[in-house]
Amino acid sequence: MKNNPKLKEMTLAEAVRVHGRTNGSRSPLTLFWTGSGIEVNLTGTELWIEVEADYETYEPWISVLLNGAPISRQMLTAGRYWICLFRGMSAGSVKHVRLLKDIQAMSEDPDALLQIHALRFDGDLLPVADKPLKIEFVGDSITSGEGAIGAREEMDWIPVWFSAVHNYTALTAEALNADYRVLSQSGWGVLTSWDNNPRNRMPRIYDQVCGLLSGRRNEELGALEPNDFRSWQPDAVIVNLGTNDEGAFHNAGWQDPATGERRKKRLNEDGSYNEEDLGTVEQAIERFLELIRSRNPRARIVWVYGMLGLGLMPAIYRAVDAYGKRTGDRNVSVFQLPNMTEETVGSRVHPGRLAHERAARELAGYLRGILPRAGGGSGSGR
Amino acid sequence: MKNNPKLKEMTLAEAVRVHGRTNGSRSPLTLFWTGSGIEVNLTGTELWIEVEADYETYEPWISVLLNGAPISRQMLTAGRYWICLFRGMSAGSVKHVRLLKDIQAMSEDPDALLQIHALRFDGDLLPVADKPLKIEFVGDSITSGEGAIGAREEMDWIPVWFSAVHNYTALTAEALNADYRVLSQSGWGVLTSWDNNPRNRMPRIYDQVCGLLSGRRNEELGALEPNDFRSWQPDAVIVNLGTNDEGAFHNAGWQDPATGERRKKRLNEDGSYNEEDLGTVEQAIERFLELIRSRNPRARIVWVYGMLGLGLMPAIYRAVDAYGKRTGDRNVSVFQLPNMTEETVGSRVHPGRLAHERAARELAGYLRGILPRAGGGSGSGR
């Protein structure tokens, strides 16, 4: 029936699992990062969520997985309204529903917003169990799934081409039966962004809930507040950074608008990396490892790299090595991911769905070898 | 920018291609069949459509393809409202957009409705060229894409599990560079439906725009009007019927509520099909071929079968043979599609996405051999 009289409305109860760093509020729940969202076990026939979306430029997109299978993906235009996730199902049986924010936190759009205010459903919410493993991913556009959807010729930088579903993060977590969080931003690096801007580095905002956001609303929403690391301690932190730091060697320099100071990672005349500038990248890697370790004392830290070239791999190995030697921390390693090929390229000359599937297969295999509680067989397939 | 002042609104202009049988009106455009929809070439940055949806039980779903790649799929809840198909793209370049109704016409829900009232966009609409080939598909749940989406364990009969995109019809047409139309209904057959109901046969309604719909609104919308066959003459008609006629041999009989008369296709004691009843199926096939031929004088007609078993294949061959011998029509043939396997099953124990991809690969290969204007290389892949 079109109008189900049994529907009841409530804010996000305890039984609803929340994924991703939050400001602590569930009323409403603000979704900052890509891959963040909610997970629900419901015995009822119908489920709606009340969302609120806003933006100046970059509108949010969401995906819904029902019993593990992706069933919908849609743009959320500005406003506060109800969306139906499913209806007409049999009463009694448990439906497992997962809603994900499909796009990254948008550092360039202070008005970007995605919130979930409430649920409307019949039947009962049952608890969603923790998975036996927790993984945190930190990265750039690759980790944001930029290019994992859309035609190859697409070149506009817009949200539609981002996917949190056909993404090596989600696929790796699925293969290992892990809960996961993602922190990522296109163009950012460990020392600077692709255009040599030193503000646009992930370590700078690692301690905050979602520190790359700007604007008063995001501040009021707590995006800049310290993250509560104790509440979610991952078994592994996967850092996929370096691709934009490498790009910065080849791109124009950046001038600080305040001081006029110029920043530029330099190439030698023979095209090799300037050693001094390479050294600053390595120091940035070391410092980030220290920071991650201080916040995640028991996590395996894996620096992954290679889906868009291997240029900085020796520097990454040196830095991880130096960090390990200096600190005695043996719980850190490096893993090379398969490079994108002509066969696996997606939109925006970024890794496509097939590239993410290959990366997930290799990474899941690696993690299975080093994480005692990693689950599953050999597949990362969906 | 959130609110684009350059947006203009209009009803579906000539430049918009419409797919699927319609009542002739574009204001609004009523989408009856699965795979029906619109195709647009737009130079602008943003495109919205105003939809109107209604239903008592089975809500509509749509999918959007941008430059050939699926980018969104969503449920349309009841009401009349605007949906944004894309925004924020570069002005000037031509975006090719296709919106498809993802679910079949719903014979069981007289209130089911999907209409497009208007477009809102900036830039210019450019004409969409005809493809060099036209194909019409007539079938049952397989052709409706039932089960092509969703987890394997799903068993509820609800719209979400239908897909017009991961469907052998769309994939075959894409492989051959063809425009196409689909007429299909779950459970229906060429003589009776799975439950022996003689009303639920596709030939009965082949002459009407969408004659399986009921209710006053559908009647007023012209669903029961004669279809204008002259306006769209296909190069090929692909009939994928027989699976439910076969099922009817194994299922309980049907009693006519008006007359009390009982109908039942019978099995012999040894489990083989009763010859008399098999004969009535063959006669129904012959009659349907005559009807299709009378409406499509130049079309190649191909009866395809086999994605859910081969039980009636000898009867189909006999009937096609008898029809050809009797009429001298040489432009009719039979083609076996690959059976669903454990590896390719989808939801609702129906062919999944992989089964549809395999079927499309084989069917496209076959049609390429017999249709002079069939395009493309060897792939039906997406």
Place this chain on the structure above:
Amino acid sequence: MKNNPKLKEMTLAEAVRVHGRTNGSRSPLTLFWTGSGIEVNLTGTELWIEVEADYETYEPWISVLLNGAPISRQMLTAGRYWICLFRGMSAGSVKHVRLLKDIQAMSEDPDALLQIHALRFDGDLLPVADKPLKIEFVGDSITSGEGAIGAREEMDWIPVWFSAVHNYTALTAEALNADYRVLSQSGWGVLTSWDNNPRNRMPRIYDQVCGLLSGRRNEELGALEPNDFRSWQPDAVIVNLGTNDEGAFHNAGWQDPATGERRKKRLNEDGSYNEEDLGTVEQAIERFLELIRSRNPRARIVWVYGMLGLGLMPAIYRAVDAYGKRTGDRNVSVFQLPNMTEETVGSRVHPGRLAHERAARELAGYLRGILPRAGGGSGSGR
């Protein structure tokens, strides 16, 4: 050690399984048909066989499978000599060895010969168990695996391009856990060969051990003797004929050198098959079905067709239907195999390894549905 003093020599003992129709002698064992050979379970470290090969034109090739995996394939030049199948293995464990004749019986070379005289080995021969299912394949070049090996550009008609291993017969049997025999000859049909020669039809020689061979030696070896059908009753007979009968419609006619009589299957002016000639093909199919049934009373008979086009499929269905109606035999059916594509073509414009793998996958799936004792999961993979 190079010379193993423990080796003992013996003729083919009872423990050695023999595959394929034979003249009854194991001393020596004459291998007539493709896929024929021996199967051995040996606890020893080393195994040799004494072969004798001869030919005027077409030399024999063999393949060896060790514990199910192909390990060698080689030409056998003329002479009588010893070949080592394996050496240096651990004593005690059971090695399962299978040697296959990789090429078809060569009707055009009366001197062609392949015999196994003796074994030399250490350790013990253990019995090889019967598989729970028996399948007989009857076919033409497709069934002979012509083109399943070699580069695509190869066009010489020579034995090297034949494979009994990467062949749908072997792959189907493996998938179903079946013993199997193959009777096949390139260019032959059910009524005539590709060049309209009525002598070159498989039914003519079905009753003999290997009746397509000529020459005094083959006659002395018993190739023309009646086959002992009682000794090996298959659960299924798979007939893959028709491709050359179809070709004969398009090729030049044949003149009987004795009588001067001409034979030619004719096309109508519009390119369709002449009905009268098509009728003789259908009669030939019916008669062959009668013959097969008379020799294999309990076997499921399946006529398969389609790996090189579907031209005669309606005639095959008609003939099978007519046979079934006339005789009441319900244990006969038709199954379409996937057509060769640009992707799956092998050498000599014949089905390649990938085409055989696909055909085996589909055929094994079909047979699993109709043969109660058919084994295995879904794969035919090796």
Place this chain on the structure above:
Amino acid sequence: MKNNPKLKEMTLAEAVRVHGRTNGSRSPLTLFWTGSGIEVNLTGTELWIEVEADYETYEPWISVLLNGAPISRQMLTAGRYWICLFRGMSAGSVKHVRLLKDIQAMSEDPDALLQIHALRFDGDLLPVADKPLKIEFVGDSITSGEGAIGAREEMDWIPVWFSAVHNYTALTAEALNADYRVLSQSGWGVLTSWDNNPRNRMPRIYDQVCGLLSGRRNEELGALEPNDFRSWQPDAVIVNLGTNDEGAFHNAGWQDPATGERRKKRLNEDGSYNEEDLGTVEQAIERFLELIRSRNPRARIVWVYGMLGLGLMPAIYRAVDAYGKRTGDRNVSVFQLPNMTEETVGSRVHPGRLAHERAARELAGYLRGILPRAGGGSGSGR
């Protein structure tokens, strides 16, 4: 015809391309290393080679590729005799034939021998052109293709399980259109073998033709002579060593039979590698890089690793880095190969054919990016 009167016999003429390090003699040609062999372009109908094989324990195997496709693989038992590579082909057209030694040089069997004495053929030998690229591979059992053939359960250490054809070396060279040579030995490392024996390290014998062989005959054949590096300068040297050095940390120590001295790479109590012992491995890597560079001044050197675990990867990166820093040599890099998985394992718990195909795909992609003359598209497929 069985006996071709046009056959002529000759030793290996200039037109015959020889692959692999040799002692300089073509009369006979001694094949030392896996993947070594001959390449012939022949217009004739028939080709034979006269081989001589010997061994005490490990017999040689060869594979033949005809126009690029593998057509035969066979064991060569002891003796001097003729083998027919093909016969019955059309005169005139050019047949490209490649014969490869399928197994590694056998350091444990001083009697192992494989020689080619002469050719017998009709028609003309045409020159075989150099490929635009040359690659040298140096490695252990992985590079020897141990396990790339045979059933998974096989555990005997015998030649049959080695393949030079389904091997990442051959597949990478094919994908890049490169000539190549392989130096490899199961169990050997860069510092020691798997059992800590310091003699069994590839650098020790890199300067010799095939210095790991022993026995008077090999010495007389020139196996221990200095290799003539000037005659074959590769564009790339791929070193795939470290897997056995890593294994040595976990295995028992080795005692020098002469001095009684013990050698053992040690693990710390927490299971990590002893730093001092790790340092000696790194020094060995550095020294080997120096040696390779001194012999191959212009070659790109790539150390690859990872098909059987990543344990020593940090040490490899450190050593390559230290070498580069110390020498200023920028033409050296490291590349991680995909790890073997349950899906890709072959016989003897070593990488199977699928693992080699994946490794070749990744390595070819990497080399295509750094070698200017590397050919081809994206595939390494055969």
